[in-house]
Amino acid sequence: MTATYRAIEVSKGGKFSEVQKPLVDPGSNQVRIRVEACGVCHSDAATVEGLFPIDWPRVPGHEVVGRIDALGPGVQGWTVGQRVGVGFLGGSCGYCELCRSGDLVNCRNQEYTGVQHDGGYSEVMIARASGLVMIPDDLSSAAAAPLLCAGLTTFNALRNSPAKAGDLVAVVGIGGLGHLAVQYARQMGFEVAAIGRGGDSADLARKLGAHHYIDSAASDPAAALRALGGARVILVTASGGNTVAATFTGLRPGGASINLGVGPEPIEVTSTDLVFGNRRLEGSLTGTPATGDATLRFSSLTGVAAMIETVPLEEAAAAYAKMMAGRARFRIVLLMNSGAGQDAHRQ
Numbered sequence: 344m345t346a347t348y349r350a351i352e353v354s355k356g357g358k359f360s361e362v363q364k365p366l367v368d369p370g371s372n373q374v375r376i377r378v379e380a381c382g383v384c385h386s387d388a389a390t391v392e393g394l395f396p397i398d399w400p401r402v403p404g405h406e407v408v409g410r411i412d413a414l415g416p417g418v419q420g421w422t423v424g425q426r427v428g429v430g431f432l433g434g435s436c437g438y439c440e441l442c443r444s445g446d447l448v449n450c451r452n453q454e455y456t457g458v459q460h461d462g463g464y465s466e467v468m469i470a471r472a473s474g475l476v477m478i479p480d481d482l483s484s485a486a487a488a489p490l491l492c493a494g495l496t497t498f499n500a501l502r503n504s505p506a507k508a509g510d511l512v513a514v515v516g517i518g519g520l521g522h523l524a525v526q527y528a529r530q531m532g533f534e535v536a537a538i539g540r541g542g543d544s545a546d547l548a549r550k551l552g553a554h555h556y557i558d559s560a561a562s563d564p565a566a567a568l569r570a571l572g573g574a575r576v577i578l579v580t581a582s583g584g585n586t587v588a589a590t591f592t593g594l595r596p597g598g599a600s601i602n603l604g605v606g607p608e609p610i611e612v613t614s615t616d617l618v619f620g621n622r623r624l625e626g627s628l629t630g631t632p633a634t635g636d637a638t639l640r641f642s643s644l645t646g647v648a649a650m651i652e653t654v655p656l657e658e659a660a661a662a663y664a665k666m667m668a669g670r671a672r673f674r675i676v677l678l679m680n681s682g683a684g685q686d687a688h689r690q
């Protein structure tokens with residue numbers, strides 16, 4: 344084991360640089376991970392562009408898969424050599440009021456991976472044991488990485504939604520999150536309508552399992568959903584308040600519009616559309632570690648997989664720029680060494 348490791352740091356102003364960092368031991372209730380793969384997520388912009396207060400420099404990355412190589416004092420339930428995942432939520436504290444009531448996602452003492460502490464654009468990462476996710480043996484590290492944020496976020500929202508088997512569920516946006524959401528919705532037994540801008544995504548949406556494709560540039564997506572009987576759930580994976588508003592009246596009575604995208608644009612819906620029909624407008628933030636385990640197991644059992652392209656760690660800056668330009672199809676995964684992710688990842 345070398346005493347230093349390579350990492351990609353971002354400094355103020357969004358400048359990427361490759362650095363050597365000294366290997367440190369994990370602190371209490373933490374593990375040290377030899378990272379094998381890390382997905383590049385749109386939320387990495389929160390780090391690179393300093394949307395949160397950042398103590399620069401910072402290593403981004405919150406779709407991390409690797410093997411535990413050291414346990415800090417007090418860690419129970421995890422072993423050295425075990426392959427684990429780390430998502431956006433850095434691990435709950437276990438003692439705050441929200442943890443004590445079972446709401447681990449909204450723990451008041453939870454840090455965000457790659458924001459308040461260094462993330463996975465790195466050969467080594469220190470993580471809180473309470474945030475770790477189990478990785479099924481039959482998923483390569485590269486295939487598993489995007490499931491830890493894009494996968495967990497969409498799986499969790501659908502799994503906790505009011506939709507039942509056979510209900511109409513709409514997925515808005517066929518990108519990094521949306522292309523997984525369509526697959527999960529299909530495998531959960533829903534009638535699936537995918538909504539994208541333009542006709543280009545129609546074939547892909549059907550291939551991913553959508554029963555219907557609605558081109559929001561060519562027709563009113565809310566009217567199209569009403570023509571199908573109205574959606575029990577509309578899962579909005581694209582950011583932008585207007586996108587949420589444009590589909591909202593496509594909900595059937597009792598339906599819920601669940602917003603996963605984040606942005607400053609307000610969502611304008613009328614109280615009439617909320618009240619008459621008891622419709623709900625809500626947000627959903629990723630999920631608990633146990634739901635992370637379920638996301639990966641479900642993906643392994645059903646064959647749901649992210650479409651990925653892999654690049655070596657040193658190309659992180661270019662990969663990030665490509666993702667931000669909307670040119671990733673659909674997830675870029677950084678690989679830390681030759682070997683990880685080489686076994687067939689299903690696409």
Ligand SMILES: [Zn+2]
Binds near residue numbers: 405
């Ligand atoms: Zn993410």
Ligand SMILES: [Zn+2]
Binds near residue numbers: 435450451
């Ligand atoms: Zn807590």
